[in-house]
Amino acid sequence: MSQPARFDQGFAKEIFSTVESGEKMKMCMQCGVCAGSCPLGDKMDYTPRKIFALVRAGAKEKVLGSRALWYCTSCYNCKVRCPRKVPVVDIMHGLARKAFLEGYAEKQNTATFAKFFWENIHSLGRIDEKALAQKYFLSFGLLEGAKKALGMTDIALGMLLHHRMKLLPGKAIKGKATLKQLLDAAVQEEKAERLAKKEVA
DSSP states (O other): OOOOOOOOTTHHHHHHHHSTTGGGGGGOOOOOHHHHHOTTGGGOSSOHHHHHHHHHHTOHHHHHTOGGGGOOOOOOHHHHHOTTOOOHHHHHHHHHHHHHHTTOSOOOOHHHHHHHHHHHHHHHSSOOHHHHHHHHHHTTOHHHHHHHHHTTHHHHHHHHHTTSSOSSOOOOOTTHHHHHHHHHHHHHHHHHHHHHHHHHO
């Protein structure tokens, strides 16, 4: 016999106050434009509008356990097309962070992914989704990487069809040199802060 759904009456209030732009979730009028605009909307177990409705209903387990939180590609189609300008991307990212902090997300090889993400930004000034995915998958080895890549084929096709990913090599932004200087300065500042903390300890 299946267990009845559990609802946390304080969950919505918590999300509204602790998740980035969570309060603006109340502006959603459940029109579904976000789902229709999302390149991966058909791959989600719950579309953004359903996630928002589940938050309001207090369905904590369903919300924080949803794989939809990790499918957002930050294309901002949803926010641009939303008739009420709900910052859907910010909210979905905020919910994903909460899910991770509360242990709902499986542990991933985030350090490796972060390394390749940084290298991509540092060299181009933007993300080349195709190149990033290739490097990340190959870090598991050729055979395992190929299996993981094939498992994401439908998602890759969705991104291509919505112009969220290109087949040609990514081009660097015009102000790449300036951005690179800022990134390098941030790295040096972080190193200095870590060193200072060690000396205090």
